[in-house]
Amino acid sequence: MDALAADRAALGGAVSAPAKINLALHVTGRRENGYHDLDSLVVFARDGDHLSITPADQDQLTIEGPFAAGLPLDRGNLVLRALDLARSLAARDGIDLPPVHIHLQKNLPLSSGIGGGSADAAALLRWIADAYPVLADGLSAECLSLGADVPMCWAGRAARVRGIGEVSAPVARLGRFAMVLVNCGTPVSTPAAFSGLERRDNPPLPALPAGGFTDLGQLVSYLRDTRNDLEAPALRIVPEIAAVSRTLADEGAAFQRMSGSGATVFALFENTSQADAAAARLRTRQPHWWVAATEIQPMGEA
Numbered sequence: 001m002d003a004l005a006a007d008r009a010a011l012g013g014a015v016s017a018p019a020k021i022n023l024a025l026h027v028t029g030r031r032e033n034g035y036h037d038l039d040s041l042v043v044f045a046r047d048g049d050h051l052s053i054t055p056a057d058q059d060q061l062t063i064e065g066p067f068a069a070g071l072p073l074d075r076g077n078l079v080l081r082a083l084d085l086a087r088s089l090a091a092r093d094g095i096d097l098p099p100v101h102i103h104l105q106k107n108l109p110l111s112s113g114i115g116g117g118s119a120d121a122a123a124l125l126r127w128i129a130d131a132y133p134v135l136a137d138g139l140s141a142e143c144l145s146l147g148a149d150v151p152m153c154w155a156g157r158a159a160r161v162r163g164i165g166e167v168s169a170p171v172a173r174l175g176r177f178a179m180v181l182v183n184c185g186t187p188v189s190t191p192a193a194f195s196g197l198e199r200r201d202n203p204p205l206p207a208l209p210a211g212g213f214t215d216l217g218q219l220v221s222y223l224r225d226t227r228n229d230l231e232a233p234a235l236r237i238v239p240e241i242a243a244v245s246r247t248l249a250d251e252g253a254a255f256q257r258m259s260g261s262g263a264t265v266f267a268l269f270e271n272t273s274q275a276d277a278a279a280a281r282l283r284t285r286q287p288h289w290w291v292a293a294t295e296i297q298p299m300g301e302a
């Protein structure tokens with residue numbers, strides 16, 4: 001173990017797993033293995049889950065938070081599958097990853113289209129790669145095996161994502177736009193949303209502006225020429241998504257759309273005070289909805 005890794009292993013650490021938002025998601029093809037080719041504009045929220053990692057006698061996962069209930073604590077959890085992946089890659093390099101206690105603060109709703117499990121897995125892999133830089137290339141190459149969203153969460157920056165989720169081109173610049181996330185509480189199975197598609201050969205995203213998106217009007221006008229192709233099948237599974245979108249529009253959102261395979265809807269606002277006020281009203285109007293006022297993580301000098 002090198003000095004950096006020894007320090008990290010001794011100290012443990014904490015890492016954030018921000019929510020992933022598909023601002024636009026076009027399904028452009030279908031492969032023989034059943035996976036779909038995507039073309040998606042992906043950004044990350046300021047907020048999400050949190051992991052803390054401490055040395056332990058044996059591997060252990062504990063979970064708390066509003067969405068802890070029902071999550072597996074065994075190898076069914078993506079966090080422990082990520083640890084297993086890292087340990088097997090490390091072993092190839094003759095590194096023995098010590099046992100750890102991972103504590104997950106689960107703030108993001110499950111099966112909600114904002115990448116919760118993928119974000120958690122990627123966050124743990126990033127922490128391991130920081131402690132053992134020699135593992136970074138292998139983890140980057142292999143993390144797709146944990147799920148199509150894991151590579152984009154591993155990269156952790158706003159990007160145009162293609163392939164089945166593993167080809168990522170960073171967005172040059174992105175403003176710190178105010179955003180509200182709303183989930184009506186019904187999970188959507190990702191395979192079910194994909195299998196409900198009526199077309200699988202949709203056109204790709206329009207080219208992104210070379211300078212990225214620095215102003216909200218410019219981003220909204222780009223998004224109006226795009227879609228989330230999974231929104232129609234997800235709406236057939238959870239019709240309440242339409243009510244969430246309508247309510248966000250009534251609350252003054254500049255733009256709203258479902259993320260990923262749903263059912264979470266993101267809404268962009270002119271500023272954080274408008275977003276905070278809309279979120280507060282929504283919590284009163286629809287107490288059973290999950291409502292989070294957050295921001296898009298900016299990129300570059302926007």
Ligand SMILES: C[C@](O)(CO)[C@H](O)COP(=O)(O)OP(=O)(O)OC[C@H]1O[C@@H](n2ccc(N)nc2=O)[C@H](O)[C@@H]1O
Pocket residue numbers: 022025034035036037038040113115118146147148149150163164165190191194260261
């Ligand atoms: C909808 C998105 O969230 C958009 O970012 C992702 O494409 C889904 O990513 P994910 O949840 O990590 O997906 P995985 O766990 O790899 O796959 C779940 C299932 O979704 C379908 N799937 C997923 C990704 C993809 N590009 N094509 C697919 O058809 C497959 O049926 C797969 O069995």
Ligand SMILES: Nc1ncnc2c1ncn2[C@@H]1O[C@H](COP(=O)(O)OP(=O)(O)OP(=O)(O)O)[C@@H](O)[C@H]1O
Pocket residue numbers: 070071072076077078079109110111112113114115116117118120121149188190260261262
């Ligand atoms: N750490 C984890 N957090 C959330 N879900 C997990 C985790 N580990 C395993 N899972 C399982 O993964 C499934 C859905 O995970 P997740 O919440 O990541 O879906 P999602 O929000 O639809 O993500 P995506 O945007 O990647 O489609 C659930 O069945 C859940 O039990």
